[in-house]
Amino acid sequence: MKIALFGATGRTGRIILKLARQEGHFVNALVRNSASLSSNDATVIIGDATNANAVMETVATSQAVISALGTDGGTVLTEALPKIITAMKKQGISRLITIGTAGILNSRLEEGKLRYESSESRRRLTRAAEEHRRVYELLAASDLDWTIVCPTYLPDGEMTKHYRVEKDYLPEDGREISTGDTAYFTYRQLFSEDYYKTRVGIAY
Known part of the structure; x- marks a missing residue:
């Protein structure tokens, strides 16, 4: 399979890239700096995820797209996703998996609120969750076969392959999930239809 990967140099994206390459898949990775990723690991496209031409070059000839883009302290996420959706439609690609946040789960x-809007959230700042919510709304309005993987507190950590997931909700009493297990679950969604067109919470 050929995969377009955004956010390949991030904490979770690097692990997704490693998993894909270990299983023999080809990866197009969009990066800002050529020194941040080896050409042995992926076909490296130099550019910015907010640039439509760079996004199109990354998506072209791929069969599925994974986005591990973060909010980057700004609007990168909400600027990039419309361009990714447009490029996918032009290329006839339907499968998109993104990493969001547990704040946008129910x-x-x-009732009727997302976690970041409710007393479940302990975060005072909601800017990142609002960015992820806009992405969720964009995908919900699209005809893509999308999945948003929504981890809670995300420390660096290895893959255990033992975790809990739940559609549209964070598993009860979920406190954290490692970058390794988040990457593993995200990558495995390439081969599953279990969570098409939905958010999925993941935690230990």
Whole structure:
């Protein structure tokens, strides 16, 4: 399979790239700096995820897209996703898996609210969650076969391959999930239809 990967140099994206290459898949990776990724690991495209031409070059000839882009303290995520969606439609690609945040899952305590809007969230700043919410709304309005993987607190850590997941909610009493297990679950969604067109919470 040929995979377009955004965010390949991030904490989770690097692990996704490693998993894909270990299983013999080809990867197009969009990076800002040529020194940040070896050409032995992927076909490296130099550019910015907010640039439509760079996004199109990354997506072209791929069969699926994974985005491990973060909010980057700004609007990179919400600027990039419309361009990724447009490029996918032009290329006839339907499968998109992104990494979001547990803040955009449904609240268990307050019906009709997302976790970041409810008393479940301990974060005072909501800017990142609002960025991820806009991405969720964009995908929900699209006809793509999308999945948003929504980890809670995300420390660096190895793959255990033992975790809990739940559609649209964070698993009860979930406190954290490692970058390794988040990457593993995200990557495995390339070969599963279990969570098409939905958010999925992941935690230990």
